[in-house]
Amino acid sequence: MTTSLGEYFVNRCLEATTQAEPWPYAQFPDALPADSFDKLKKSIVNIDRDRLKNYNNKDTDRKSFTRDDFPSFKEFNDSTSQWRKVHSDPKTGALGQFAQWIDKIYKNNNTLHAPIYLYPAQWKDWGIDFIDEIQEIGQAVLDNARALCDKFPHYHWHEKRGLNVHIKVDPPAPFEYYIHTDNIFKTWTSIIYIDPDENLGTAMYTAKEGVIARQKHTGNRTSNPDDFNFIKTLPWKPNTHFTFCSDLDRTWHSYSNPSDQMRFTLCMFQGKFKADGGFFIEDKNKPIVNKWAGLTIDPASKR
Numbered sequence: 001m002t003t004s005l006g007e008y009f010v011n012r013c014l015e016a017t018t019q020a021e022p023w024p025y026a027q028f029p030d031a032l033p034a035d036s037f038d039k040l041k042k043s044i045v046n047i048d049r050d051r052l053k054n055y056n057n058k059d060t061d062r063k064s065f066t067r068d069d070f071p072s073f074k075e076f077n078d079s080t081s082q083w084r085k086v087h088s089d090p091k092t093g094a095l096g097q098f099a100q101w102i103d104k105i106y107k108n109n110n111t112l113h114a115p116i117y118l119y120p121a122q123w124k125d126w127g128i129d130f131i132d133e134i135q136e137i138g139q140a141v142l143d144n145a146r147a148l149c150d151k152f153p154h155y156h157w158h159e160k161r162g163l164n165v166h167i168k169v170d171p172p173a174p175f176e177y178y179i180h181t182d183n184i185f186k187t188w189t190s191i192i193y194i195d196p197d198e199n200l201g202t203a204m205y206t207a208k209e210g211v212i213a214r215q216k217h218t219g220n221r222t223s224n225p226d227d228f229n230f231i232k233t234l235p236w237k238p239n240t241h242f243t244f245c246s247d248l249d250r251t252w253h254s255y256s257n258p259s260d261q262m263r264f265t266l267c268m269f270q271g272k273f274k275a276d277g278g279f280f281i282e283d284k285n286k287p288i289v290n291k292w293a294g295l296t297i298d299p300a301s302k303r
Helices: 005-015 034-045 049-055 073-077 082-086 097-106 120-126 131-143 145-149
Strands: 026-028 116-118 162-170 175-180 186-195 200-207 228-235 241-245 252-257 263-271 279-281 288-290 295-297
Touching: 005 131, 005 145, 005 241, 034 131, 034 186, 073 082, 073 097, 116 120, 120 131, 120 162, 131 145, 131 162, 131 263, 145 186, 145 263
Parallel strands: none
Antiparallel strands: 026 241, 116 162, 162 263, 162 279, 175 252, 186 241, 186 263, 200 228, 200 252, 279 288, 288 295
16 A cells, blocks of 8 residues: 555654653654655755845845744834734834844844745745645644644644744855744644755753743743753754654754755644734635645544
8 A cells, every 4th residue: 555645754753753852852864755855855956046045135025924934124124014013012112032133143234144934835936846745744744733742742732723834945154043942833843854965953952040931922032042051953964854842941942054055944833823824724614725825735524
């Protein structure tokens, strides 16, 4: 009996050994069958790098689609933009920690040196030939949502669930995302390393005694590395899968790109998301459709 791509991916996740230290996670090779991964990587290798370099230029009118997106320069500096509203104190207008960090670290000469998020609706335009495959994988992830989360001892469950799927493009060195935990809307995190052949995986930390966490509804973030103990950086190898369930008190991590090449990962987040935020959303009475995500996933009774 032939195993479907979605079944293959979920089975690899369920068969993986959960590591306990410094907090529960799993990382394993061969996340996708070799032919499927080769097809994805070929698309990534052939992406127009010059076009990507211009994607976040200072004059772009691009707008963020999720609260975790890096804003364009225009969007960041427009005090009335939706991104600024999300990342500013509604009473004082003061920038939140994420926005402060961007302002301090990545705004230089009127340019934000930021990651790029390519959602499935954009993939055809960028020559990424992986729509059918990600739809099959996404369906399997939602069908097996509880089992995937049960691999880990702690997670926050949302009855109405969806997926955030994107190709994430990190700029060349120097790039380093600061230490954080994923926000409470993200239940299960999945990262598949794609390109280049050599890079660094996720860096893992523990919080020092006495560190006060931020309000938990947004997830814990900090711009002060002195608040944490660095434990280790996971190895990077293409087609390796890193996964965990967010624990707002423990799963502190960051990532960086020490290479002179762009860093590509396939990211999936299962959790609770807005219908207009670049996600596909679960509705038990109708198919999951989102014009930005560009995908339709049929509801399944076992969810």
